[in-house]
Amino acid sequence: MDFEFLLTGLVEGLQQLSWLEGLAVFMGILSVYFSTKQHIWVYPTGIVSVLIYVWICFNYGLYADMGINAYYFGMSIYGWYLWNTPKKGADALAVTWLDARGWLVSLTIFGSSFLLLVFVLLEFTDSTVPYWDSFTTASAFVAMWLMAKKKVENWIFWILTDVVSIPLYFHKGLLLTSFQYLFFTGLAIAGLLAWIKAFKTNAHV
Numbered sequence: 001m002d003f004e005f006l007l008t009g010l011v012e013g014l015q016q017l018s019w020l021e022g023l024a025v026f027m028g029i030l031s032v033y034f035s036t037k038q039h040i041w042v043y044p045t046g047i048v049s050v051l052i053y054v055w056i057c058f059n060y061g062l063y064a065d066m067g068i069n070a071y072y073f074g075m076s077i078y079g080w081y082l083w084n085t086p087k088k089g090a091d092a093l094a095v096t097w098l099d100a101r102g103w104l105v106s107l108t109i110f111g112s113s114f115l116l117l118v119f120v121l122l123e124f125t126d127s128t129v130p131y132w133d134s135f136t137t138a139s140a141f142v143a144m145w146l147m148a149k150k151k152v153e154n155w156i157f158w159i160l161t162d163v164v165s166i167p168l169y170f171h172k173g174l175l176l177t178s179f180q181y182l183f184f185t186g187l188a189i190a191g192l193l194a195w196i197k198a199f200k201t202n203a204h205v
Contacts, residue, residue, distance in 0.1 A: 020052055020055075020056065021052075023048075023052060024048075024049045024056065025049075027045045027046070027048045027049035027052070028045075028046070028049040029180075029183070029184075029187075030045040031045040031046035031049055032184060032187045032188070032191070035191060036187060036190050036191035036194050037194070038092075038095065038194075038195070038198060040083055042079075042147075043077075043079055043083070044080075046072065046076050047076045047077075050069040050070075050072040050073045050076065051069075051073060053069040054066050054069045054070055054073070068140065068141075071141065071144070072144055075144040075148055076144075079144075079148030079149075082149065082150075083148075094150065094199075094202050095151075095152060095195050095199045096151060096152070096199065097151065097152050097153065097199065098146070098151050098153050102151065102153075106145075106146065106153070106157075109138075109141060109142050109145070110139060110141070110142045110157075113134075113137070113141050114134050114135060114138035117130075117134035117137055117138060118130050121133060121134060129171070129172075132168050133168070135160075135164055136161050136165050136168060139157045139158075139160045139161040139164075140157070140161045142157045143155075143157035143158045143161060152195045152196060155189075155191045155192035156192065158184075158188040158191070159185060159188045159192065162181045162182075162184045162185040162188055163185055165178075166182050169181060
């Protein structure tokens with residue numbers, strides 16, 4: 001592995017990028033940026049991105065990826081509703097940490113979805129990376145759910161998703177997507193720090 005190989009892969013990926021995929025990537029990056037700022041535009045931009053990816057995945061026969069993007073769409077609607085309907089007396093849904101029960105539910109969702117996905121990929125697909133693919137999908141499931149509830153820990157699960165996705169997509173030869181997840185990792189770390197700061201600020205109000 002050398003820098004020239006990485007640069008060549010990035011250039012080739014950009015050359016093969018369609019305007020529709022480019023729009024999906026751009027809106028996805030905007031969505032992550034807005035989420036770090038707790039801005040409601042995280043959802044409309046995210047919805048545009050995932051709907052485009054549903055269409056792209058359908059056309060390329062990537063039905064599992066199409067399914068996860070359909071899930072993102074549903075959770076985006078749910079999160080948009082929650083963020084716009086804070087508890088009575090509050091101006092906005094507050095950033096909070098998970099309690100013990102919340103962690104139990106989150107880890108149960110992660111563990112059960114991981115095992116189910118591994119089974120499906122091993123039994124019904126020709127996936128060469130069933131465990132890693134299942135890990136990133138399961139962690140993204142939990143991350144999206146926690147983001148809708150404005151839990152700080154959503155960023156921990158996004159970081160796990162992004163960090164594992166970098167070598168996963170690189171291994172598959174999708175260098176541009178690998179670089180995209182490297183960028184997402186930086187945004188997720190920034191989001192984690194920003195939401196921790198927001199929680200501390202709210203706690204002292």
